[in-house]
Amino acid sequence: MSRLRVGCVGTGFIAGQHLAALAGFPDVDIVAVADAARDRAEDVAQRYQARAYDDGLRMLETEELDAVWVCVPPFAHGPVEDAAIDRRLPLFVEKPLAMDLPTAAQLAARIRDTGLLTCVGYHWRSLDVVEQAARLLRDTPAQLVTGAWLDRTPAAPWWSQRSSSGGQLVEQTTHLVDLARLLVGEVDRVQALEATVAREAWPAADVPTASAVLLSFRSGAIGTISSSCVLDRRRQVGLRLVAPGRLVDISEVGLYDHTLRIADDSGEQVVQTDENPIAREDRAFLDALRTGGDVPVTYEDALRTHAVVCAADRSARDGGIPLQVDGFLAEQTPSPGEAPK
Ligand SMILES: NC(=O)c1ccc[n+]([C@@H]2O[C@H](COP(=O)([O-])OP(=O)(O)OC[C@H]3O[C@@H](n4cnc5c(N)ncnc54)[C@H](O)[C@@H]3O)[C@@H](O)[C@H]2O)c1
Structure with a gap:
């Protein structure tokens, strides 16, 4: 069986769980990891005999990967996913999709257009x-x-x-x-x-x-x-x-x-x-990559969850106004070419 070359952006707590699971699969090579904190990236890279980067975008420019895990905090989502979509690189993204809804809605539109394989880390679904x-x-x-x-x-x-x-x-x-x-x-x-x-x-x-x-x-x-x-x-x-x-x-x-x-x-x-739902969701994503099967939760599906929490967050900030989720999602989705608000 051919081996899958994977990379991970973010090397904190949840990345550690994914990397431990990935390292246990016989058909996966962890070839590169990136973290804004270089020492953290280097420590983790050493553990898996991978290359370390302090910039996820540079990792994607340099490495030939079959898939990338994006395990960054909410505020850091966007640029890495965009670069992965540009390269048609299948994406595993940890929840939440972003800190806000426009960033995620815009990425979802690009993912829809390209038909890219995605999976999102709502791990309860893999229990x-x-x-x-x-x-x-x-x-x-x-x-x-x-x-x-x-x-x-x-x-x-x-x-x-x-x-x-x-x-x-x-x-x-x-x-x-x-x-x-x-x-x-x-x-x-x-x-x-x-x-x-x-x-x-x-x-x-x-x-x-x-x-x-x-x-x-x-x-x-x-x-x-x-x-x-x-x-x-x-x-x-x-x-x-x-x-x-x-x-x-x-x-x-x-x-x-x-x-x-x-x-x-x-x-x-x-x-x-x-x-171990983390290992299960990772395996399901890799199997889908190999065979074109289903993943537990796609980016598109996760966008609906994110829309609900972002609508609730807006309602709470605005003193409890009721919001229709569909309407809120439509309002928060940037037009093509428009920057997230
Ligand atoms: N599925 C789950 O149950 C679960 C559990 C924990 C965390 N998470 C999610 O995973 C994400 C990360 O959480 P964590 O606990 O691993 O946080 P963490 O703080 O332990 O790790 C985040 C890492 O990302 C790095 N980072 C920040 N910005 C970056 C960037 N632009 N490029 C590269 N690296 C960057 C930080 O230096 C840090 O090492 C969060 O969104 C969190 O919600 C999910």
Whole structure:
């Protein structure tokens, strides 16, 4: 079997998870990595006998790759994807697609035009327990969704600044919105509120410390998702779905620690799993590259999730105005040739 030559832009936490998974595949060579922090790129490159770059664009200009993983913080999306699209280089992009919607909508349009293979790191979609929940909810559709991301403030230097991360809704809670879309269907309308309380331990932070989102789904289902980042550690991350006669609860303690609970008239079933969704999504993307098969979530699909969180973020910034997701996405999509607003 021919070997696939891959590169990765960003060599922080999540890149480390992808690179560890990729290094375990017998048909993959990690040939190059890039990070704005050169020492980090060099450390990681040494681990995988790859070449190090301090600039992802230069890595793409120099290396002959079969695919690239883009694992940069929200504010840094755009230029690397554009360069990969120019070269028709298949793209794995970590969520969120960008800090804002126009950047992602413009990239999505280019990806659509070129028919490029993409995959996005909404890893919950690569869990058996999520597939099991999806099968159950196809038989008895959910009518109510309640979700929560109740956590600490991540230590990454870019996270606590809204102009770098987009805030908790855009950066973290997006996983729950994506899961809700998978399990309940498209979101039509959102409305949100946020609170930002000053904290001594985070003097420069300006991300909202709490938010509450109301969702209305095309199916007629409704939902709420609450987020906060003021706890000492992660206390609750998950989604509950209420369907006729059945309660389904999916939660995440860490990337490799998920639990599915199903309660119905046959009793309560609890499935705890340490499956590796990062390796699964990476393998699915590589298999699609080889065979043209499906990936768990394309850029186009992820754009819908990103549109929902960005609409919720806008609603919250504007004091809770209701927004139609389709209308917001159309308004935020730059015309061809126009720079993202
Ligand atoms: N799927 C998941 O569950 C999951 C988990 C963690 C992080 N993420 C996502 O992955 C992204 C990165 O998060 P992280 O935790 O790895 O952050 P991190 O801070 O650990 O790593 C980000 C790295 O990107 C580098 N970087 C910044 N700008 C760059 C640029 N223009 N070019 C090249 N490198 C650049 C930084 O120097 C840093 O090393 C975030 O968007 C985050 O939401 C996803």
